[in-house]
Amino acid sequence: MPVLEQQSDALQQFCHGDLDAFEALFRRHQTEVYGWIVRIVRDPASAEELTVETFWRIYRAHARFDPARSFRPWARRIATNAALDYLKTARPETDLPNDVPSTPLQDPAISEELRRKTARAFGRLPPKLQVAAVLALIEERPYKEIGEALGISTGAVKLRVFRALRFLRKELKEHGIEP
């Protein structure tokens, strides 16, 4: 049986609450969902929990899923909402975890204090702005993709990014940092 046909069958079965079909979808998409979430929350342990939370929400909503549509954008939107909910409760003003190894490694040209202050200012952003900013400015994902994940237009994403930058400029200036 062709792969596309198999996937379509799995989606049909998933809509009827079939656990085996759900497991197949989970195994196929868990890496991608995790990768998306960890880029937003920047903490692997929380991202693992949120991946499970995302698929729990997906499983609960199985009857509402239209198998004629693509599973990936739907899952990504649910994952983004789960990450957003996490950021709302993980407040107030916690530093973003900085022990996540990234490429390139943290720039040695920037002092530890400046890095810490910038990360703290970023952590103070309202969650909706933080998600848009992390995806657009740090991860450099296309605005269209971010808009789809957040369920808003490309223009609204640009506005959120602009508001995030303005917020950051104000926060950094208050701490004596002129970017």
Added chain:
Amino acid sequence: MNTQEQEQIKQLLKKSLPPISTRVGEVQRDLWPAMLKRLEARSTAVPWFDWALLAAVVAWLVFFPGAIPVLLYHL
């Protein structure tokens, strides 16, 4: 805020919070066992409206003790 300022803040951000690498962006273990545990925990959980119904019955019996024999008769 002009474009240059926006770019400067963006560069500062990227230096302070670098992008997540592809390797870190990959899940390090199979999460299906955790998912199964979550599904099982939820399926055995008693819904809140069952508790509400139980509380209503208990309250009814407390305020109207005479109803206890009637209830027992119908069980």
